[in-house]
Amino acid sequence: MNIEQARFNMIEQQIRPWEVLDQDVLNLLSIVKREQFVPEVYADLAFADLEIPLPNGQHMLAPRVEARVLQELTVKKHESVLEIGAGSGYMAALLAHRAQQVLTVEIDIELAEFARRNLAKNGIVNAEVAQGDGARGWAASAPYDVICVSGGLPVVPQELLEQLKIGGRLAAFVGTAPVMEAQIITRIDDKQYRIAVVFETYVEPLQNALQPPRFRF
16 A cells, blocks of 8 residues: 555545645644554554544544544644543644643553553654543643543533633534534633534544433423
């Protein structure tokens, strides 16, 4: 496989048509080598338009979804980022190139170690992997300028919103099957948040994600 041709095709045929037009984001997809973050057995699928399987039933998000979320978050060099769901570490690597510091939280011990190894071998020094349950955020290091939830949330926990700084942005896939909304939630002040729906998709829920209240009759 011609890796650079496959990468070019991914960017031009999958990602750009999905309204990812920020040239800095497109350039970053050439800098951060996606093939170095996928499990070795799936190396030939690194640039495919699909969710690549990870250990213990988890998946990498499709490239176009990762790129669109990265574009919409508009991360800046002075900002601190929390990612929930490290997976392979690829999204954390993309975020780290745009941010001052990234903390990515992974509940699965094997995946947390996989992400650590991938970030280290790719020279990403401003991203740290914490092993634990981030379904309600990671209050110990809050507040954050940006929170990126790389898994589904049936509902967004209030605790998570409160870990944003004023002016901070949160990306999350909100709702339940069959269709969820990719939302960018911006904190306006102490009590107000603005929600922008960017696209529709489906992403597997985070482990221990907050569930909506059930009605009883």
